[in-house]
Amino acid sequence: MKGRTLNITKTFTFDSAHHLNNYSGKCKNIHGHTYKLEVTVKGPVAENGLVIDFHDLNDIVEKNVLSYVDHKYLNDLFEFNPTCENLGLWIWDELLPEIAKEGCCLEKIVLWETPTSYITINREDTL
Template sequence: MKIGKVGISKVFTFDSAHHLNDYQGKCKNIHGHTYKLEVTLKGIPDKKGFVIDFHDLDDIIENQVLSKIDHKYLNELFDFNPTCEMLGLWLWDEILKKISDLDLSLEKLVLWETPTSYITIDKKDME
């Protein structure tokens, strides 16, 4: 069997509040979202057959990244306007830091702010 790179994806949810600066709609007021985050990593399976164990991926994202923003007021944490786009870029950087010592690449990140509105960041756009 040919062994090549395999993508592994996992979906997470977290809750945060924010308001949008310099915005003239309802979102200028403080409000919250249940965000949905999909993370895709890519690598070659190891001798056990894993790119990364789902449990280890869960630990990285939940405990080392999302714990910083879950149930928090984003405007108090960041020096940028916490739009979905900017939060996605911050998440990208944070995840990259956490996997830098692993033989994996961050391929894609999708962040839903609502069930029908989301942003996508692809590796090719961040190189």
């Protein structure tokens, strides 16, 4: 199995509040979401049979994303309008160098704002 390349995915949740600027709908008011974040990493299967240890991936996401946004008011944290799209791009930029340090590629993230609404960022979208 060693030498083959695989994708692995880990799912996370976090709770945050925000309001949307320059928006005329009901989301212009402060409200919250339980976000679901799927992080997909691509890399070679190592001698030990792993692409990356799920525990290590968990630690990277916790340290670089979740500890910053969980149970926070996003408008106080960011200078950008905290839409799902902008939040996803920020998450991508935070995780990209950390995943690379592990010898893997950040392949995709999916950020669910509600059970029926999400954004997807694929590696080829960012090249």
